[in-house]
Amino acid sequence: MKNYHISRHNSFYTVGLSYLKADAELRGKFSLNEQAEKAILKQAKEVGIDGLLITATCNRTELHGFAQHPFQLIKLLCDYSSGSVEEFQEVGYVYKNYEAIDHLFRVGTGLDSQILGDFEIISQIKKGFARSKKGGLANPFLERLCNTILQASKRIKNETELSSGATSVAFASVQYIMQEVPDISEKNILLFGTGKIGRNTCENLLKHTKNSDITLINRTRDKAQKIGGKFNLLVKDYGELQTEIRQADVLVVATGSQSPTVSKALLHLKKPLLILDLSIPKNVADDVTDLPGVSLVHLDHLSQRTDETLERRKQDIPQAEKIIEEVRRDFIQWLETRKFAPVIKALKKKLKAMKEEEINFQSKKLSHFNSEQADIITDGIIQKITKQFANHLKDTEVDAEDSLELIQRIFQLEVESP
Structure with missing residues (x-):
């Protein structure tokens, strides 16, 4: 389809980077917390950007919005993260108008996820849109686009097997633990961090390892208490982290910190320890592997592990793409009608x-x-x-x-x- 400007003076752009070209360290530099996202929206409003959506997960950071030039969006991303324009140019991508629409469809329907069929991103799109709306940057185009992608995502979940088997970063981490740690049901598991990935991992651990000896620690105890109460787990104070790590056979780190929370100095071990870092940026310092008996695995390694479930899912890609094309066609028709x-x-x-x-x-x-x-x-x-x-x-x-x-x-x- 021939591209034409979706807005008379501005084009619709997606600028971002993902696991496809940027490793965990680089993605960490461009990661955005809630505060940074709000600041970007505020600044975008001030410089006259009409419509902006931010999608930030452990696998990708993207800005989708209307601008005269994509550099306006790239600058916003670099100004409010610790990544530089030079680093973005090395690993980043820019999509314009229909390419940007197509890209967001693939992202929102799990086809561009690090683990095929992982639909976690759709909740991030919903949250991102709600934030844009609150900041006065959700124009009718973005609202319709997000709703249409949500519709495509629901249809793919209902009409295909693309999301069957509950494979996600959380599930992949539990698979890894079960394969690498003998007698897991009798081991001590410590979960540090109660964000979404932490909660999902917790649920998967209980379901698949048959181990109820899981201890939960979070910087804010009441958040850990809510999860602990839901799953009937032991909750300890943040101050007891060092002691609890010493008791653990497996440590799962899923905090939202912008810098490492687990360092070599924190570890005084009396037995081997497997550490899974499910955080972006990395929350476990690389030098922990200098200590004897410590194994460290990051979510990028987990995501590369393919199993039968993922292979089976690939068969449903053509059907998912057909659904996307149907829903996308309706959106483009709406867009043209609105324009003409x-x-x-x-x-x-x-x-x-x-x-x-x-x-x-x-x-x-x-x-x-x-x-x-x-x-x-x-x-x-x-x-x-x-x-x-x-x-x-x-x-x-x-x-x-x-x-x-x-x-x-x-x-x-x-x-x-x-």
Whole structure:
């Protein structure tokens, strides 16, 4: 499909980076916490960006919005993260207009996830949109796009097996623990951090390891208490982290900190310890592996592990893509209608004014003039003319912007905003 500007003076861009080219360390530099996201939206509003959506997960950080040039969005990302423009140029990507729409569809439906069929991203899109709306940056285009992607995601979940088997980062980590740690049901497991990945891991651990000896620690105890109460787990204070690590056979770290929370100095071990770091940025310092008996695995390694479930899911990709194409087509049709409707409406109004003027003139001039018949005939002609223009504008080979401008100029139309 030929690209044309979705907005007259701005284009719709996606700028971002993901696990495909950026490793965990680099993704960590561009990661955004809630505070940074709010600051970006505030700044975007101030510099006149019309519509902006932020999607930030452990696998990707992306800004989707309207700008005159993508650098406006890249600068916002770099200004409010610790990544530089030079680093972005090495691993980042920029999509424009229809490419950006297509990319967001693939992301939101789990086809571009680090683990195929992982639908965690859809909740991030919903949260991101709610934040944009609150910040006054959710225009009708973004609202419709997010709702349409949500619709595609639901259909793929219901009509395909793409998300079967509950495979996610949380599930992959539990699979790894079960394969690497003998007699896991009798081992001490310590979970540090109660974010979404931490909660999901906790649930998967209980379900698959048959081990109820799981201890929970979080910087804020009441958050850990909520999860602990839900799953009937032991909750300890943050101050007891060092002692609890010494007792643990497996340590799962899933905190939202911007810097490492587990360092070599914290570990005084009396037995081997397997550490899984499910955080972006990394929350476990690399030098912990200097200590004897310590094994460290990051979520990037876990995500590379493929199993039968993932292989089976690949068979459903064509069906998922077919659903995306159907839903996407409806969105594009809405977009085109929204774009062309004001001009077609103004054209119809202009032609009707010409008709009224001509009928009025002819009725005075001709003695047996039948105004009713003239009305029916001219209305039919107006309908055919406006339909012809609408079909022309929908033609993908046509430069719609130039055509819209030409129609407005020829008929001297006064077009209302959509």
